[in-house]
Amino acid sequence: MPTDATVTTRARAGDELRQAALEQFATFGFAATSLQQIADHAGYSKSSVLYHYASKEALLEAAVGPAIERLEVLVGEFAEGRRSDAARGAFIGRFVDLLLGERLAVHVFVSQGHSLRGIPIIERGNAAIRVLADAICTGATLAEQMRFGVALAGATYALVAGAIFFDDDEMEELVESYTDDDMRVALVDVLTELLIPADGR
Amino acid sequence: MPTDATVTTRARAGDELRQAALEQFATFGFAATSLQQIADHAGYSKSSVLYHYASKEALLEAAVGPAIERLEVLVGEFAEGRRSDAARGAFIGRFVDLLLGERLAVHVFVSQGHSLRGIPIIERGNAAIRVLADAICTGATLAEQMRFGVALAGATYALVAGAIFFDDDEMEELVESYTDDDMRVALVDVLTELLIPADGR
DNA sequence: CGAGAATCTGACCGATCGGACAGAGTCTGA
């Protein structure tokens, strides 16, 4: 029976490689990231990467899979019992939590989800987005659709890409002075304002 | 002296290749698009591509350059005389026009601007975005920043990426039933609501 | 017509890609 130490050691290589791959994919893009690059970044050889993951695609799946699964669950539940303002509010909170908790994976998916068509895990994510869009669009006016689209896409892109955008710039200290909690509150506020009419609109 | 026909012929190859490259970059990403792919898509040989454009980077610059220049002008003017609601309103209208008029280029820049660092034309675009962010952030609360970020990023992503996202899906007929004018009006409305407080907020 | 520029292409180059594979080193449990 493996001890705690060996379990940690065992799981470490695969986890380290998965995390390194996620960072590289988010920074340089899937196509522009080589297995050698990932291996170097994690401190292993290219062969080791291919020992732990059968292919570059398998590595992508491991890197973004958990985030996609969270998205599927969230969208699935929303697609059923939407309509009430309370349900919308709950969805907004969980959506923002997903963005904050899976920044890198969300960034990879959002920025490259379109160009990575054909890869199963990406296809699943795209399908989830489609379900979400469907739930939003059916029976809604163009203005309402636009409000929803701008809100969700805006929150996603402003948070995820924006954070990375200014990562190694002189603005760093400004951006990093905000905690995740600050961001969460501000984001939830904006989304609530956009999606849950306080007055009779 | 070249006739109209010859002028058309002369300019055509370069333009066709530029357009083909833009489409391929937007669809598959810069790194994942090969010169051979662009050549095939435009009906030329790979050598012809490199005859008209010195390198793959030069082709990217030709493809997204005009859109970046429009962005620079727009941001430059906004960064000076902002503050008034009228100025904001004018900015919103021109921003949406830019998005609608340069969909593909904007999509390339937005989705890959981060991973294509180091390429001069991309760096210029990133600098313009930074100027815009600066103009928004200085003296603004986090909530205001977030409102602006969500609005601009949301409009960009919802329109550009969203449009491409559903391009070859069963939703096509729904999305395409809206004209650019419809989209423009709806987008301007949402952005105005977010950025120009109608009531005393 | 004919010289020269402009356009286009196929053949070719070194580099790098994702991946296969055999073997070295390490760890585990009987």
Place this chain on the structure above:
DNA sequence: TCAGACTCTGTCCGATCGGTCAGATTCTCG
């Protein structure tokens, strides 16, 4: 102790990449 599984790496492979170059073809204009 030792056989077998697990982990890791160096070497090698075919394919494809961006880019060079010489030559074929077409176009322009005196």
